[in-house]
Amino acid sequence: MEGGADSHGSSWYSQYHDAAGAVRDTAGMNDLGNAVRAWRTRLDPQAVGLTQNSPRRAPGLRREELAVLAGISIEYVIRIEQGRAATPSAQVCLALARALQLSDEEQAHLMRLAGHHSDAGRIPRLIPGSVHRIMDQLSGHPLSVYDATWQLLHWNRLFAATFGDPSAVPVEHRNMLLLQFEGPPTRARYTPAERSAFERSLVADLRATTSRYPDEKELQALIVRLERSARFRELWAQGLVATHQSGHKIVEHPEVGDVDLDSDTLTTQGSNLRVVVYTPRPGTDARSKLDLLAAIGVQELSPRPDQRRV
Template identity: 65%
Template structure:
């Protein structure tokens, strides 16, 4: 309980220091509170405001590593603060566990690539961080629970209605994802989160079929077409950038050559910013 009280105090302090404009929340009237409101932090992290209140008051159960990552992303914590948050939540550094800390160097690179949809995943394809253009292109990840923000779960269970793949693209993409996950099981054979993910995915026939194959390989690239409700089809290439030591997957989506995707992304970036401002009024 004492550890959770320390966690709550840290969350409150980090929330109080973060200006709404820093995270893209624009207000046209004076505010009576310093920093972010609980509801605003909850919206950015994709959790409920009641859960944030329970965490800050030391009444909640220990948050999962995925929730900690979502809070760290929303609060824009640096490397040391992210590590501190994970320790307070009882997730000490362990070579048997998949790393989820996003180094500030990776965040700096991500900030410089704001003109492209970008997301950061861990080695089990759990979504840890995304930029506004990624959310505008594929839909806001915060609409899904933290546990469901996983590329494997999206592909094999839920399917994003905005993703269009040919039959051949889908087969290759799924084979590549599963081969990459098998690589992860070799690196982190004792990680319970990986085991839980595989148990869940094994409920789907397609995953079971692919998991029976012994193929081991890194997932490196893919072709995707986003179908936006207002802009239409956007032909994209998904490029996976390697990160040193952190074992993260930085996915940058670029306009497919010979298409009008670049102009559509530029338009979508403008629309996305306008919609965020409207939601904040």
């Protein structure tokens, strides 16, 4: 699905303990469950495209319908509503907010109830409804949204069709910096100069993030991990500070061939989300190839050589 929540609730949450090792107080999780249940009850099924072929015993969405819309298991929806799901991830919260058609204020409230506060110690991962509306208007272009550490939060169908479906990648590996410095290889192809400039720009952007969120432990852990790469250590030692704004890459697509794209990064005010929009490079056939990819999605036009019958 778009946005990256998978179908297994168990992969999205973990037991949350305080410094003394005691299980976190469940009052907040009960508040979260009550809120989710109230929002589910108020939502008209027809508003999300569900037909009512038979009378419903209760108003609103059924739990199983919410689970499908959010891309999580029904068992996990039940645990959330019963206050038994410890610290749902930001990605799950965003998926629930979109499925429930929450307002910006309600979405922010949902994030706070789940323990995702915006402060110097936490990098914001809340995608406002206004940004979703902009993304809907740009659906003809591959588009992705990252937090300030370049962790992928959301993508559209055309992004998945062009670059490969991120939902096939574990959540912890959906980070542009990790992909660039750890691999595995992606579909993107650069000239040596373009690759050097791209890596330099990403590292400089990450350096700027460290001063905005000096207490973010996940950010510190990311840097420690990246420092395993000699190339990252070389660039990090230079102390460059900048924001990543634009670039160029050729996508080597297995079905339609090379797709020549420019990228522009829009940074949201306050939350420092990165909205990356890919546009066809002028003078190339990239537009027609993107139109074809929009039609076929992530499916393959023909079997791969190792999948063909002998």
